[in-house]
Amino acid sequence: MMPLKLKRVYEAPAEDDGLRVLVDRLWPRGLTKAAAGIDHWAKDVAPSTELRRWFGHDPARWEEFQRRYRAELAQRPQALEQLRTLLRGKRATLLFGARNAEHNHAVVLLALLREPHQTP
Numbered sequence: 001m002m003p004l005k006l007k008r009v010y011e012a013p014a015e016d017d018g019l020r021v022l023v024d025r026l027w028p029r030g031l032t033k034a035a036a037g038i039d040h041w042a043k044d045v046a047p048s049t050e051l052r053r054w055f056g057h058d059p060a061r062w063e064e065f066q067r068r069y070r071a072e073l074a075q076r077p078q079a080l081e082q083l084r085t086l087l088r089g090k091r092a093t094l095l096f097g098a099r100n101a102e103h104n105h106a107v108v109l110l111a112l113l114r115e116p117h118q119t120p
Contacts, residue, residue: 004087004113006106009095013037018091021083023106025049028097038095040086044079047105048072057100066108073112084113 003018009028013020013036022028022038025046047055047069055065073080096106 003091004110005093006101006110007093007095008099008101009036009038009097016091017093019087020093020095021086022095023083023109024095024097025052026097036095042079042083042086044076045073045083045109052105057098057103059100059103062103065103065105069105069108070112073109080112087113 020037020039022041023045025043051068055061094106096104098104
């Protein structure tokens with residue numbers, strides 16, 4: 001299993017974060033790349049604008065959001081594989097902007113990355 005963790009992009013960078021990867025489609029408001037300590041921006045693995053707006057971080061839509069987001073990622077295998085390649089063998093932190101740390105796409109993405117995967 002990859003040494004991955006999640007963190008809100010607005011939290012200060014820490015030494016144990018490793019590679020800091022922003023996984024949002026939109027750049028976080030009020031932050032520069034240097035201030036956020038972002039090493040890579042993987043916006044292609046973020047949910048579509050339509051899905052993000054539909055979900056709205058509503059816990060009542062969480063289960064369906066997870067299903068729809070995984071379906072979107074299945075349609076973009078190259079984006080997910082690029083992220084896996086970037087993270088392979090590294091300590092890394094997936095950064096997200098959402099206030100809700102339990103119900104956001106980064107939680108789903110982390111779970112997906114931790115699942116067993118066969119390289120094509």
